[in-house]
Amino acid sequence: MTMSAQSVPSGSPLGGSLGGGKLPVRSFPSPAAKRRLTSLFWGLVSVGLFAAIWELLWYVEVANPLLLPPPHMFLQDIPGTLKFFDRSNKVGHMATGGGATALMATAGWTMFRVFTGLALGLVLGTAVGALIHYIKTFRNLALGTVLLLAPISPVAWLPVAIFVFGIGDVPAIFLVFITVFFAIVLSTGAQIASVPKNYLHVARIMGATERQTFWRVILPAILPSLFMTVRLNLLGAWMVVLVAETVGVGSGLGQITNMARATFNAKLVFFNMAIIGALGFLSDWALREFQRKTLWWVAPGEGASR
Amino acid sequence: MNRPISARPSVSIKAVDKIWTPEGRTPVEALRGLEFDVAPGEFVVLLGPSGCGKSTLLYMIAGLEGVSGGSIVCDGLPVTEPSAERGLIFQEASLFPWLTIADNVAFGLSIQGVLPVRRREIAIEMLKRVGLGDMLDKKPDELSGGMRQRAACARALAMKPKVLMMDEPFAALDVQTRSRMQDFLLQIWRDSGASILLVTHSIDEAIALADRVVVFTARPGRVKTIVPIDLPRPRPTRDPRYHEYRDMFTELLAAEVDRAFAEQEAA
Ligand SMILES: Nc1ncnc2c1ncn2[C@@H]1O[C@H](COP(=O)(O)OP(=O)(O)O)[C@@H](O)[C@H]1O
Ligand SMILES: [Mg+2]
Numbered sequence: 001m002t003m004s005a006q007s008v009p010s011g012s013p014l015g016g017s018l019g020g021g022k023l024p025v026r027s028f029p030s031p032a033a034k035r036r037l038t039s040l041f042w043g044l045v046s047v048g049l050f051a052a053i054w055e056l057l058w059y060v061e062v063a064n065p066l067l068l069p070p071p072h073m074f075l076q077d078i079p080g081t082l083k084f085f086d087r088s089n090k091v092g093h094m095a096t097g098g099g100a101t102a103l104m105a106t107a108g109w110t111m112f113r114v115f116t117g118l119a120l121g122l123v124l125g126t127a128v129g130a131l132i133h134y135i136k137t138f139r140n141l142a143l144g145t146v147l148l149l150a151p152i153s154p155v156a157w158l159p160v161a162i163f164v165f166g167i168g169d170v171p172a173i174f175l176v177f178i179t180v181f182f183a184i185v186l187s188t189g190a191q192i193a194s195v196p197k198n199y200l201h202v203a204r205i206m207g208a209t210e211r212q213t214f215w216r217v218i219l220p221a222i223l224p225s226l227f228m229t230v231r232l233n234l235l236g237a238w239m240v241v242l243v244a245e246t247v248g249v250g251s252g253l254g255q256i257t258n259m260a261r262a263t264f265n266a267k268l269v270f271f272n273m274a275i276i277g278a279l280g281f282l283s284d285w286a287l288r289e290f291q292r293k294t295l296w297w298v299a300p301g302e303g304a305s306r
Numbered sequence: 307m308n309r310p311i312s313a314r315p316s317v318s319i320k321a322v323d324k325i326w327t328p329e330g331r332t333p334v335e336a337l338r339g340l341e342f343d344v345a346p347g348e349f350v351v352l353l354g355p356s357g358c359g360k361s362t363l364l365y366m367i368a369g370l371e372g373v374s375g376g377s378i379v380c381d382g383l384p385v386t387e388p389s390a391e392r393g394l395i396f397q398e399a400s401l402f403p404w405l406t407i408a409d410n411v412a413f414g415l416s417i418q419g420v421l422p423v424r425r426r427e428i429a430i431e432m433l434k435r436v437g438l439g440d441m442l443d444k445k446p447d448e449l450s451g452g453m454r455q456r457a458a459c460a461r462a463l464a465m466k467p468k469v470l471m472m473d474e475p476f477a478a479l480d481v482q483t484r485s486r487m488q489d490f491l492l493q494i495w496r497d498s499g500a501s502i503l504l505v506t507h508s509i510d511e512a513i514a515l516a517d518r519v520v521v522f523t524a525r526p527g528r529v530k531t532i533v534p535i536d537l538p539r540p541r542p543t544r545d546p547r548y549h550e551y552r553d554m555f556t557e558l559l560a561a562e563v564d565r566a567f568a569e570q571e572a573a
Contacts, residue, residue, distance in 0.1 A: 198400035201370055205388045206414035206465070216413075220404040297403035297445065 067266055074270040081271045084256060107279055110252040113169060113241050114283065117176020122230050125181045129188020150182035154240045158247060172244035176237045183229050191222035224298040231287050238280050314382055315343035316501040317367060317469055323375030324362050336362045338526040344501050351512040352505045354522025355563045360505040364471045368394045381468060390414050393462030395472040399454035401446040408442040411460045432460040452483040463498055472504040488514050492539060509555045513548060514541050521558050524566035530558060
C-alpha cells in the first residue's frame with residue numbers, strides 16, 4: 001500500500017511535465033511549443049520502450065533480478081533504498097537517517113562539487129588564458145607547462161588531489177576544476193584573437209582604455225564560447241566527481257555507488273544510476289538556461305535556445 | 307544653414323603614402339602621394355577599383371592606422387590617434403550583440419563617463435533621429451540589416467562627430483533598402499552638419515550623395531580626378547547631365563580596373 005502510494009509521486013514528475021506541457025497548448029500555434037511537446041513525447045516513448053524491453057527480459061527470465069533488477073523493482077522500495085543515503089556530508093559517516101531529504105543532501109553535495117569546480121575552472125581558466133595571451137613573459141613561462149598538463153586525464157590527477165588536499169570536498173572540486181581548466185586556458189587565447197576587429201576599432205574610436213576594452217568588449221565577446229566549452233565538459237565533470245567521491249571523498253552519489261557495489265545491492269546501484277542520469281540531464285538543462293538568461297547574445301548555432 | 311566658409315578644411319590629406327608591411331609577406335604599397343581636402347560639412351564620396359586603398363585611407367583618417375608618409379590634418383591638428391570626433395561606420399554594423407540597441411548607441415558616452423540617465427536621454431534622441439525610436443530595448447539581431455546600420459549611425463552621431471566616415475555602409479543591403487538609406491543619410495548629414503567621407507562601389511550611389519567624388523587609380527591608389535556633382539538634390543536621374551556623370555565615372559573606373567587586371571597578369 002505505502003509502496004504504491006509512494007510510487008505514484010515518483011511517477012508524478014512525468015505527470016507534472018505532461019501537465020506543464022499542456023500549458024503551451026493555449027498558445028498552441030507557437031511552433032516552438034509544438035516542437036518541444038513532440039520531443040518530450042518521443043523522449044517519453046524512448047525511455048518507456050527501454051524500460052519495457054528490460055521488464056520483458058525479466059519477465060521471460062533472461063535478466064536475473066538480483067543482478068539486473070528491472071525498473072519496477074528498483075523503483076518500488078524507495079523508502080527502503082533511501083535508508084542508504086545520508087543527510088550529513090561527513091566522510092566515512094554511515095547512513096543515519098535516510099529519506100528524501102538525505103537523498104537531496106547527497107545529490108546536493110555532488111552537484112555542489114560539480115558546479116563549484118566548473119565555475120572555478122571557467123574563472124581561473126579565463127584569467128590564466130588571458131594572461132598567457134597578453135603577457136609575453138608569462139606566455140613563455142607558462143604555455144609549455146599548460147600544453148604538457150592539458151592532455152592528462154583528470155582521473156590521473158586523483159592521487160595528487162588526495163595527497164595535496166586530503167579527504168573531503170576539495171579534491172573532488174579540484175578534479176572537476178582540472179576537467180575544464182586547461183581547455184578554457186587554451187581556448188581563451190584563440191577566442192581573444194578571433195574577436196571581430198571592428199569591435200576593437202569601435203572601442204578605440206570611442207576612446208576606451210585597454211582595460212575598458214577588455215572588460216566591456218573582449219570578455220563579453222569570448223564568454224559565450226568559453227561557456228560552451230564548460231558545457232561540453234559537463235559530462236567529464238560528472239564522471240570525475242563520481243570517481244572522486246568513490247575514492248577520495250566518502251560522500252555523495254559516487255560514495256553510494258561504491259557502497260552499493262560493496263554490499264552487492266543491485267537495486268541501489270540502479271536507483272542511484274537513475275538519479276545520476278536525471279541529475280546529469282538536469283544540470284545540462286540548468287547550464288543551458290543559465291546561458292540563455294545571462295549570455296543571450298550567443299549565436300544560434302552555438303547551442304542557444306533559438 | 308549658412309555656414310561661414312572656413313579657410314580650414316575639416317580633413318586635409320597631405321601627400322599621404324601607405325605601405326602595408328604584413329609580417330612574413332611582401333610589403334604592399336596601398337596609397338601613393340594622396341592629396342585632397344574635405345571642407346567642413348562637405349559630402350565626399352570615394353570611388354575606385356577594389357584594393358586601391360579606400361578603406362586604408364579611412365582607417366588612417368580615423369587614426370586606427372598610421373601613415374607611411376605625408377600627414378593627415380583634421381581641424382588643424384595632425385591625426386595621431388583615434389577620436390570619437392571622427393566616427394567610422396563599417397559595412398557590417400558591428401553593434402555589440404550583448405548590448406541592447408540603446409546601450410550600443412550609448413557605449414561611447416558611457417566610456418566618456420556620461421551618467422546613465424543622461425546617456426539614455428541622448429540614446430533616445432539619437433535613435434529617434436534615425437527612425438528607431440521604438441527599438442531602444444531590442445537586441446541587435448532582432449533588427450534588419452538596414453536598421454542595424456542606422457543604429458550604427460546613431461552610435462557614431464551620439465559622439466557629435468565632426469567627420470563621419472563610412473566604408474561601403476550599404477553594400478550588404480538590398481536595392482530598395484539601399485535607396486531609402488541614401489535618403490536617410492542625406493537627412494542625417496544636413497541635421498548633423500558633419501563632413502561625410504563615404505566609400506562606395508556604386509556609381510549611382512556616388513552621384514546620388516556626393517558634393518564631390520574623388521576617383522582613385524588602381525593600386526597604389528592616387529587621386530585620378532575629383533568631380534564636383536553639380537546637380538540639385540534629390541539628384542534628377544532623368545536629367546541628361548546625370549547620365550553624363552554616369553558615363554564619365556563608368557569610363558574612369560573601367561580604365562582603372564583594366565589597368566589593375568593588366569598589372570595582375572604581368573605579375
Ligand atoms: N591590415 C592590412 N595588412 C596588410 N595589407 C593590407 C591590410 N589592409 C589592407 N591591405 C592591403 O592594402 C590594399 C588596399 O586595401 P583596402 O584599403 O582594403 O582597399 P579598398 O578598400 O579600396 O578595396 C590591398 O592590397 C590590401 O590587401
Ligand atoms: Mg574596402
